[in-house]
Amino acid sequence: MTYIVFILCVFLVGMALAAILVKDLRSAIILLSALSLFASLVFLIVAAPDVAITEAAIGSALTTVIFVIALFRTRKSTEGNTSATVRRVDESARAVRQKETDNA
Amino acid sequence: MRKLIGILLIGGFAFYLVTVGMGLFSAESRSELDSVGSEILATSPDLSGAANTVTAVVVQYRGFDTLGEVTVLFVSALGVGMLAMAIKDGLLKNLFDDNGGFVLQAGSLALLPFIVLVGLYITLHGHLSPGGGFPGGVIIATAVFVVILTSKTLSIPRGLINVMETLAGLGFLAIGFVGLYSPAQSFLANILPKGEFGSLLSAGFIPVIYAIVAIKVASELINIISKLTAADSDSKEAAE
Amino acid sequence: MVSPILFIVVPLAAAFLTVLVNRNAGARILALLTALTLSALAWFWFRADLSTPVSVVIAGIAPPMGIQLSMDRLSAALALLISVSGLLVILYSQSYLKSEEAQSKHYAVLLLLMAASFGILLTRDLFNLFVFYEILCISSYILVASEETKASFEASLKYLLLGSVGSLFMLVAIGLAYRVSGSLAMSDIARALGKADSSYAMLTAALFVLGMGIEAAIFPVNTWLPDAHSSAPSSISAVLSGFVIELALVVLLRISMTVFSSVNLMLPLRYMALAGILIGELAAFGQTELKRTLAYSSMGQVGLMLFALTLGTEAGRQAGMAHLVMHTGAKSVLFLIAGYFIVRTGKREIKSYSGLGRRMPLTGVLFVIAALSLVGVPPLFGFFTKFKILSAAAASGATGAWLGIAVILLGTVLEASYLFRVARTLYSDPEGENVKAVKGRMEMDVPALVAVFGFTLLVIFGSFLLPLIPSGLAL
Numbered sequence: 001m002t003y004i005v006f007i008l009c010v011f012l013v014g015m016a017l018a019a020i021l022v023k024d025l026r027s028a029i030i031l032l033s034a035l036s037l038f039a040s041l042v043f044l045i046v047a048a049p050d051v052a053i054t055e056a057a058i059g060s061a062l063t064t065v066i067f068v069i070a071l072f073r074t075r076k077s078t079e080g081n082t083s084a085t086v087r088r089v090d091e092s093a094r095a096v097r098q099k100e101t102d103n104a
Numbered sequence: 105m106r107k108l109i110g111i112l113l114i115g116g117f118a119f120y121l122v123t124v125g126m127g128l129f130s131a132e133s134r135s136e137l138d139s140v141g142s143e144i145l146a147t148s149p150d151l152s153g154a155a156n157t158v159t160a161v162v163v164q165y166r167g168f169d170t171l172g173e174v175t176v177l178f179v180s181a182l183g184v185g186m187l188a189m190a191i192k193d194g195l196l197k198n199l200f201d202d203n204g205g206f207v208l209q210a211g212s213l214a215l216l217p218f219i220v221l222v223g224l225y226i227t228l229h230g231h232l233s234p235g236g237g238f239p240g241g242v243i244i245a246t247a248v249f250v251v252i253l254t255s256k257t258l259s260i261p262r263g264l265i266n267v268m269e270t271l272a273g274l275g276f277l278a279i280g281f282v283g284l285y286s287p288a289q290s291f292l293a294n295i296l297p298k299g300e301f302g303s304l305l306s307a308g309f310i311p312v313i314y315a316i317v318a319i320k321v322a323s324e325l326i327n328i329i330s331k332l333t334a335a336d337s338d339s340k341e342a343a344e
Numbered sequence: 345m346v347s348p349i350l351f352i353v354v355p356l357a358a359a360f361l362t363v364l365v366n367r368n369a370g371a372r373i374l375a376l377l378t379a380l381t382l383s384a385l386a387w388f389w390f391r392a393d394l395s396t397p398v399s400v401v402i403a404g405i406a407p408p409m410g411i412q413l414s415m416d417r418l419s420a421a422l423a424l425l426i427s428v429s430g431l432l433v434i435l436y437s438q439s440y441l442k443s444e445e446a447q448s449k450h451y452a453v454l455l456l457l458m459a460a461s462f463g464i465l466l467t468r469d470l471f472n473l474f475v476f477y478e479i480l481c482i483s484s485y486i487l488v489a490s491e492e493t494k495a496s497f498e499a500s501l502k503y504l505l506l507g508s509v510g511s512l513f514m515l516v517a518i519g520l521a522y523r524v525s526g527s528l529a530m531s532d533i534a535r536a537l538g539k540a541d542s543s544y545a546m547l548t549a550a551l552f553v554l555g556m557g558i559e560a561a562i563f564p565v566n567t568w569l570p571d572a573h574s575s576a577p578s579s580i581s582a583v584l585s586g587f588v589i590e591l592a593l594v595v596l597l598r599i600s601m602t603v604f605s606s607v608n609l610m611l612p613l614r615y616m617a618l619a620g621i622l623i624g625e626l627a628a629f630g631q632t633e634l635k636r637t638l639a640y641s642s643m644g645q646v647g648l649m650l651f652a653l654t655l656g657t658e659a660g661r662q663a664g665m666a667h668l669v670m671h672t673g674a675k676s677v678l679f680l681i682a683g684y685f686i687v688r689t690g691k692r693e694i695k696s697y698s699g700l701g702r703r704m705p706l707t708g709v710l711f712v713i714a715a716l717s718l719v720g721v722p723p724l725f726g727f728f729t730k731f732k733i734l735s736a737a738a739a740s741g742a743t744g745a746w747l748g749i750a751v752i753l754l755g756t757v758l759e760a761s762y763l764f765r766v767a768r769t770l771y772s773d774p775e776g777e778n779v780k781a782v783k784g785r786m787e788m789d790v791p792a793l794v795a796v797f798g799f800t801l802l803v804i805f806g807s808f809l810l811p812l813i814p815s816g817l818a819l
Contacts (some may be wrong), residue, residue, distance in 0.1 A: 045145075048158075049234035050156070050159070050234045050235065050236065052234070053226065053234055053235050054236075054238055054239045054241045055241040056239075057238075057239040057243055057246070058238070058239070058242050061242065061243075061246050062242050062245070062246065062325065065246070065249055065329065066328070066329070066332070069332045069333060070327070070332070073332065091161040120547070121516070121547070124544055124547050139526060140408050140409060140526050140527055141526070143408070143409060143411055147409070151405070153505050163407055164403055164405070165403070165409050165410050166410070166411060166471075166472075167402065167403055168402040168403075168411045168472060169411070169471060169475050171356075172463070172472065172475035172476060172478075172479060173475060175356060175456065175459070175460075175479050176475070176478050176479055176482060178359075178360070178456075179453060179456050179479055179482050179483050179486065180488065181454075182363070182449050182453055183453070183482065183485070183486035183489070185449060186449050186450070186486060186489070186490060187486075187489060188451075189449075195466055209424060217639055223387060234554075266364055267364065269360075269712065270360050270361060270363055270364045273356070273357075273360035274357060274360055274361070277353055277356060277357050280349075280353065281353070283361075283403065283404075284347060284349065288404050289404075290400070290402065290403055290404040291347070291349045291353075291400070291403070292402055292403045292404050293404045295405065317514055331775055
């Protein structure tokens with residue numbers, strides 16, 4: 001039993017590190033979600049089913065949803081229909097891209 | 105380089121934490137730790153009447169913390185609401201460009217009662233089996249979210265959600281007050297009859313509080329999610 | 345029967361209700377009534393005989409298993425300070441807040457902030473403290489962001505990141521403490537940590553102080569303060585500078601003296617305090633914006649209080665508490681008036697306020713009185729508190745006391761020079777174009793004036809309160 005917990009814990013740390021190091025934010029969110037799922041498994045094995053249920057519901061379902069919405073929102077807002085600052089940043093980014101293609 | 109220094113610092117801190125923390129896990133401190141736990145295990149059936157001791161601790165022994173946790177969620181939901189209000193242009197538009205198609209919409213609506221049922225079960229059996237108001241409320245909120253996800257035209261009635269939220273919060277406080285001005289003279293004292301140990305209607309006010317917590321958690325999370333996806337009635341009105 | 349628990353339950357209930365109130369006027373009245381009730385309650389407890397603290401137990405379950413709240417003289421005094429400043433600030437916000445939509449929610453968050461403050465003050469359970477600390481932190485982040493400018497969002501995010509790390513540290517410390525004691529009651533933890541290995545106790549104490557020190561704005565972890573306090577709405581700056589950091593400071597010190605009494609935290613904290621004074625006052629000296637100057641000055645003033653409270657003598661503690669009361673009054677006046685200057689002129693720089701003192705005579709006089717008290721000019725409260733701190737330091741013989749006296753005097757000189765610079769600007773250039781450009785009535789609205797006047801009374805007559813300040817920081 002302890003070995004399973006130990007292996008799962010190694011998994012947990014690995015996923016946490018991967019979530020930090022990975023470049024794509026979407027992957028990071030999914031990794032965090034998986035981390036929560038594994039954590040709830042660990043809680044279940046160490047005889048804490050209450051915490052396991054809560055962790056599964058909140059960690060892997062709810063926070064993932066909220067993170068994804070937030071990510072979606074930031075994407076959408078940089079698509080150019082929003083506040084002046086965001087639009088300005090967006091325009092300058094487009095200008096840089098244009099310059100790069102020109103140079104190429 | 106900066107990353108390396110960061111990893112080294114965190115690693116060193118973790119090492120220190122583990123060595124100092126583990127080194128002290130001696131037999132005597134362990135026994136002292138168990139004493140409160142076994143005391144709770146011994147007194148919980150009489151004191152709370154809940155078959156699930158974890159629930160007894162969360163609602164009865166540390167019910168005040170639970171009130172605080174509910175408030176943490178409440179203030180977070182308020183914050184999301186205020187921030188969403190601050191962003192006047194653009195972001196208030198609907199998150200989704202179009203509806204999810206007939207199959208998805210019908211499927212999500214068909215799923216809704218089942219997910220809600222699971223949420224209700226987990227909430228109402230909190231004093232008997234693992235679970236309780238927090239995960240139950242989250243599961244109910246997730247059911248609503250599945251519907252939001254597939255339908256662009258859905259409008260969540262914000263007024264109703266707010267009323268539920270307020271009533272749940274006031275209900276929690278009211279139960280506390282009943283305890284304070286009852287013969288027990290103590291805030292959140294469990295004065296309802298305990299019932300038969302292990303049956304659905306037992307453990308005094310614990311199922312009631314868990315139901316209230318589930319309503320509050322669910323309504324706050326629905327509030328947050330619908331605000332973020334602009335699926336609430338206010339955003340719909342503003343968009344028109 | 346009046347139970348101390350009402351301090352937490354009344355503002356919570358009002359906050360829950362406020363969400364339903366759509367009309368801003370209704371939310372305002374509800375918030376005002378709540379603050380009035382709280383002030384009355386606090387007055388009752390302040391006048392009550394608390395030579396033995398009044399304890400209440402939640403759900404009838406005694407401490408090792410349940411949660412205990414306790415009202416002692418220190419808590420009662422601070423509760424009075426908090427509820428009265430909350431009342432005055434709510435009175436002030438009536439005429440100050442612009443963003444109409446967010447108003448009712450704004451009041452709800454403010455009430456939650458007050459509930460959390462009382463909770464932190466009263467609880468004798470370490471985890472319960474953490475829960476209320478979380479409410480306090482989250483509501484402060486929201487209130488800072490409620491100015492709804494880019495700067496305030498940025499400041500709030502900075503505050504949030506630092507504060508979350510701090511909360512995490514605190515949680516780890518509570519976990520470590522629970523591990524050796526098996527209990528979350530403060531008295532049990534104190535006993536268990538006394539018996540535990542010294543490095544373990546040190547680790548626990550350091551993590552806790554680092555975590556809570558963020559809200560108390562202790563020197564190395566106070567980098568969020570200047571941004572947050574200067575870009576928040578001015579009424580909120582007054583709340584944050586006026587009682588939130590002071591409250592966190594007192595509770596932190598109470599816990600380090602009782603729960604972590606086996607660890608010698610006082611010496612490092614004293615040196616941190618001195619560094620805070622130096623850096624805060626030097627930075628304040630270099631600022632061009634009024635609210636930023638005041639925010640950095642808060643950083644220095646917190647150092648001053650911390651220095652006095654960590655001297656380890658009864659006189660030092662008394663002086664620190666007195667200075668805390670004085671700072672609440674003076675800084676609230678300064679921030680509230682600064683907010684009015686910003687509303688009237690639309691500018692944040694000190695130089696654009698030239699001549700304002702002549703156009704708004706009453707406001708200008710109140711501002712100067714508060715500034716003089718903050719510096720420590722004789723007939724005002726600030727002189728007595730600063731003098732008490734210096735004499736307590738000289739008499740204590742603690743390590744670093746003389747260094748502290750030198751730093752405090754240097755800080756006072758710096759403080760005097762930048763506050764006099766502001767005052768001179770206010771009374772110079774009567775025909776300046778800045779003032780002419782400002783339209784409308786110049787003097788503050790009546791509710792705002794009443795609020796500022798209330799705080800000014802504290803600054804002027806505070807010295808009569810000195811004998812009322814409770815001794816000791818007992819648990």
